[in-house]
Amino acid sequence: MRLTYIFHSGFVLESDKSILVFDYWIDPASVMQSVLRSEKPLYVFSSHFHEDHFTKEIFEWRKRKENVTYILSKDILRHRRACKEEVNAWLAKGASWSDGLVSVKASGSTDSGVSWIIETEGKRIFHAGDLNNWYARFLPEAVPNQTIYSEEFDEDIDPIAHEKQYLGELKDIRKAADSFDIVMFPIDSRIGNGYTLGGRQFIERFKIGMFVPMHFVAGGFKSSWRMKEFTDEKNIPFWKITKEGEMIEL
Numbered sequence: 001m002r003l004t005y006i007f008h009s010g011f012v013l014e015s016d017k018s019i020l021v022f023d024y025w026i027d028p029a030s031v032m033q034s035v036l037r038s039e040k041p042l043y044v045f046s047s048h049f050h051e052d053h054f055t056k057e058i059f060e061w062r063k064r065k066e067n068v069t070y071i072l073s074k075d076i077l078r079h080r081r082a083c084k085e086e087v088n089a090w091l092a093k094g095a096s097w098s099d100g101l102v103s104v105k106a107s108g109s110t111d112s113g114v115s116w117i118i119e120t121e122g123k124r125i126f127h128a129g130d131l132n133n134w135y136a137r138f139l140p141e142a143v144p145n146q147t148i149y150s151e152e153f154d155e156d157i158d159p160i161a162h163e164k165q166y167l168g169e170l171k172d173i174r175k176a177a178d179s180f181d182i183v184m185f186p187i188d189s190r191i192g193n194g195y196t197l198g199g200r201q202f203i204e205r206f207k208i209g210m211f212v213p214m215h216f217v218a219g220g221f222k223s224s225w226r227m228k229e230f231t232d233e234k235n236i237p238f239w240k241i242t243k244e245g246e247m248i249e250l
Helices: 032-037 056-064 074-078 136-141 159-176 197-203 221-233
Strands: 002-007 010-014 019-022 042-046 068-073 089-091 096-098 102-107 115-120 123-127 148-150 155-157 182-186 211-214 247-249
Touching: 010 032, 019 032, 019 115, 032 056, 042 056, 056 068, 068 074, 068 102, 074 089, 089 096, 089 102, 102 159, 115 159, 136 148, 136 159, 136 197, 159 197, 182 197, 197 211, 197 221, 211 221
Parallel strands: 019 042, 042 068, 068 089, 123 182, 182 211
Antiparallel strands: 002 010, 002 247, 010 019, 096 102, 102 115, 115 123, 148 155
């Protein structure tokens, strides 16, 4: 398999028989040009409606390529970002879809939409979408059942309850799978101290063949490399992405 970084949380995963695209937003290195020329079937995933994870531009690909399958989170439909008939499968948490080549299960998120568990050609892949322990920096000062005002999010938050939800989602994912060949997960320094905590809690609970950071654009590539010291402790290979369009053979 070959994994290519597009931008933000966007990736292309190419195998012998298919190509999978995750959370396409923008494409600074024009990765999709060669993808759309391929004769392999293309499967397009969008984990939720936020503009940095979904764009209607993906539907233009069907004009250039015949064998395109769209598998989108159902919240995109609820927010009227796309029409029902444009998509092959609308999935909410717990729903599954398969065509024999690619099998998909939608798992939960601590934000909008879903995360993805995908099996194809003997490999199991996880794309987190916006699943993460987003309020980790507030945990040291948090008091049970009390909220804290966050200037970044402009809202009152309950970090303890949020972490409980996150760990609950991981527990649900473990019921479906306890190991992944590839994990794509947010390592976003914008959320402040403890921005790797969600990733660390994930690698403590699953067997992982390769950990791939994402959602780090605002903090820069090097900010995501902070996670490597924790994956090294568990002998998990880590991809130190350095630029858009970069590719790794798996």
